[in-house]
Each structure stands twice: as structure tokens, then as C-alpha cells.
Amino acid sequence: MLNAWKNFGGGLEAVDETGGNIVVRPARAEDLNDIRDIYNQGITDRIATLDSDLKTPPDMDTWWTAHGGRYTVSVAVHEAAVVGWSSLNPYSQRPAYRGVAELSVYVDRAWRGRHIGRILLRELEGEARRNGFYKIVLFTFPHNQAGQRLYRGVGYREVGTFYRQGYLDGRYVDVMAMEKFIADGP
Numbered sequence: 001m002l003n004a005w006k007n008f009g010g011g012l013e014a015v016d017e018t019g020g021n022i023v024v025r026p027a028r029a030e031d032l033n034d035i036r037d038i039y040n041q042g043i044t045d046r047i048a049t050l051d052s053d054l055k056t057p058p059d060m061d062t063w064w065t066a067h068g069g070r071y072t073v074s075v076a077v078h079e080a081a082v083v084g085w086s087s088l089n090p091y092s093q094r095p096a097y098r099g100v101a102e103l104s105v106y107v108d109r110a111w112r113g114r115h116i117g118r119i120l121l122r123e124l125e126g127e128a129r130r131n132g133f134y135k136i137v138l139f140t141f142p143h144n145q146a147g148q149r150l151y152r153g154v155g156y157r158e159v160g161t162f163y164r165q166g167y168l169d170g171r172y173v174d175v176m177a178m179e180k181f182i183a184d185g186p
């Protein structure tokens with residue numbers, strides 16, 4: 001259980017059950033190396049994404065450029081160290097989907113299981129609402145137990161599972177779509 005939860009100045013501060021202060025704030029370009037390290041842990045673990053190649057600095061520059069405007073990136077920080085990040089990603093370029101965002105969330109291996117994922121998702125929701133989205137969707141592996149528990153715990157519902165949807169390490173894997181309404185939609 002979180003024992004403190006406070007909004008301030010566009011960021012969000014929480015105290016996790018270990019007593020550690022976690023602040024969520026908008027990411028800055030200087031955070032990109034830390035974001036990349038945490039991203040690459042998730043890729044190496046083969047639990048988070050169909051990406052199998054580790055992200056390079058140029059990959060991250062492209063990714064950062066794609067996250068301007070409404071598609072923001074936030075970082076969770078503990079004593080100046082980035083321990084996790086989340087982002088709102090374009091779901092589709094079609095104007096009809098302008099109210100729908102897709103999310104990513106990654107927590108440093110050493111910090112998983114301490115509610116940082118949950119803190120990041122709560123902040124992300126507020127951010128998405130402020131940026132005019134009414135729904136967040138995500139795609140995850142059904143066997144990603146931490147992800148399943150995290151998403152269901154904050155109110156995401158399973159839309160369905162694509163069987164043998166993505167090719168990873170020489171075999172096809174299932175991918176689950178989930179959604180959460182975060183504001184009144186059209």
C-alpha cells in the first residue's frame with residue numbers, strides 16, 4: 001500500500017511501502033540513457049516486447065522525437081536516479097483514433113515489485129486525460145505475470161488475445177490487447 005500520494009508542480013510524489021521517496025516527473029532529453037538502459041533490460045528479459053534488438057542511442061533519438069506534444073514520457077526518480085519510465089504512444093495515425101493512446105511502462109530490474117509500475121500508471125492516466133485522451137490501450141504478453149497483475153490491478157480489462165501474433169526468438173507468441181477508459185468518450 002502506498003502511504004503517501006501527493007500531486008505537486010506537474011509531478012507526482014509517492015512514498016512506497018519501503019519508505020523510499022519516488023517522484024514522477026516529465027522526462028528530459030538527459031534521461032534518455034537511463035531510459036534506454038531500463039528499456040533494454042525489458043528487451044533482454046524477453047517478457048515485455050516483441051523487440052529483440054537492444055535500443056541504440058540513435059534508436060532512442062528517433063523514439064524521443066516521436067514523443068513530442070500529447071505523447072509524453074515520464075520518469076520515476078529515486079534520489080536523482082531514474083528507476084522507471086512510462087510513455088503515451090500513438091495508437092494510430094488515423095484521426096478517428098485521436099482520443100486513444102497506447103502505453104509503455106518499464107521499471108528497472110532492481111526496483112520491480114515496489115509499486116513503481118503502479119505509481120507510473122496512475123500518473124500516466126492523469127497525463128493522458130490532460131492531453132485529451134479518453135482511452136488507453138496496451139498490448140502485452142499473457143505470460144507477463146507482473147504486467148498482468150499491474151494492469152488488471154489498476155482497472156485494465158482484457159479485450160482479447162491474438163494467438164501466435166508475434167515472432168520472437170524463433171517462435172510465434174500470443175499477444176493480449178487490454179483497454180481502460182479514463183474519461184468520458186465521444
Ligand SMILES: CC(C)(COP(=O)(O)OP(=O)(O)OC[C@H]1O[C@@H](n2cnc3c(N)ncnc32)[C@H](O)[C@@H]1OP(=O)(O)O)[C@@H](O)C(=O)NCCC(=O)NCCS
Binds near residue numbers: 111
Ligand atoms: C511490468 C512492470 C512494469 C511492473 O512494474 P512493478 O513496479 O514491478 O509492479 P508493481 O510493484 O507496481 O506491482 C504491480 C502488481 O504486480 C504484482 N507483481 C509485481 N511483480 C510481479 C511478478 N514478478 N510476478 C507476479 N506479480 C507481480 C505486484 O504484487 C502488484 O500486484 P498487487 O497490486 O496485487 O500487489 C515491471 O515488472 C517491469 O518493468 N517489467 C519489465 C518490463 C515490462 O514487462 N513492461 C510491461 C510491458 S507490457
